[in-house]
Structure formats: C-alpha cells, structure tokens
C-alpha cells in the first residue's frame with residue numbers, strides 16, 4: 001500500500017514531525033516553521049538590542065538568512081498562523097524584563113547575565129506552546145521586577161508559587177528547565 005499524506009491523502013514523500021506528508025503539505029509545514037523561526041529570531045534580536053543598551057557587553061544575535069525573509073513574508077501574508085509565537089509576547093513585558101535585568105546587572109552582573117541567557121533561550125525555544133512561553137516570560141518579568149524594586153522579601157509565598165509554576169511550564173523543555181534550575185534559588189531568595 002502506498003504511503004499517503006496524513007493531511008490530504010495524496011502520496012506522501014516527506015516524513016515530518018511524525019507525519020507522512022505530500023509535497024504540498026510538506027512545503028506548507030516548512031513555510032510555517034520558517035515563519036515561526038523568523039518571528040522568534042526577530043523577537044530575540046529585539047530583546048538583545050534592548051538589553052545591549054543597558055549592558056556593558058554584546059548580546060548574540062540570531063542570523064536570519066535572507067532567503068528566509070522571502071519565505072517568511074509569504075507566510076505572513078498567505079497563512080494566518082496564530083500570531084502567538086514569541087513574536088507576540090507583549091513587547092511591554094519584554095521591555096520590562098530587559099529593564100529589570102539591566103538594573104539587577106548594576107549590582108550582580110553574574111546573576112543578571114544568567115537570567116538574561118535564560119530569557120534568550122526561552123524566547124528562541126521551539127518546544128513550549130506559545131501560551132506557555134508567554135506565561136513563562138511574564139513570570140520571569142514579575143519576579144525580576146520584584147528583585148529590581150527590592151521587594152524580594154515582601155512576597156515570598158507568591159514568588160515560591162510562581163517559581164513552582166515556572167518549573168512545571170518548563171517540564172517539556174529539558175534545556176530550559178536545566179538553565180532555570182541554575183537561577184531558581186536566587187530568584188527565590
């Protein structure tokens with residue numbers, strides 16, 4: 001029996017993400033993924049730029065291949081993918097996070113750069129759902145804002161539960177969970 005596309009039933013020629021896909025459906029999926037990559041990379045680069053204004057070192061950028069621009073913009077126009085990948089994480093939240101990290105960096109460079117690497121990894125992560133990613137960024141922004149404003153001792157119980165929530169959000173993304181583990185204690189302190 002010939003293998004068929006799981007989406008439309010035409011003969012399959014790709015296997016992607018555990019699905020057999022035909023030429024058309026495979027190409028569509030690839031475009032969608034490229035569009036997601038583009039938005040993620042753009043958001044990362046935006047955060048990197050805003051952090052750099054306030055940090056004494058350069059934050060690595062993600063190179064966006066020029067070919068990707070074409071594919072990406074086609075995708076933006078033709079496929080209305082949910083606008084919920086990281087590109088859609090509230091830019092105000094990202095700015096607030098960058099702000100807090102920079103302020104923390106004035107007194108604790110090592111900790112702030114760890115938080116910053118975690119934030120960067122979080123933004124480029126492809127494992128978590130868009131909602132999870134957004135929630136994780138909001139949690140990180142809330143906690144770092146507390147630290148920035150030295151409210152750190154004022155809401156220990158709330159912070160503990162935020163950290164527990166973060167851990168459960170990160171469960172599907174092992175590398176993020178590992179990085180978070182290196183800052184969790186200090187975030188909790």
Ligand SMILES: [Zn+2]
Nearest residue numbers: 005008022025
């Ligand atoms: Zn198909």
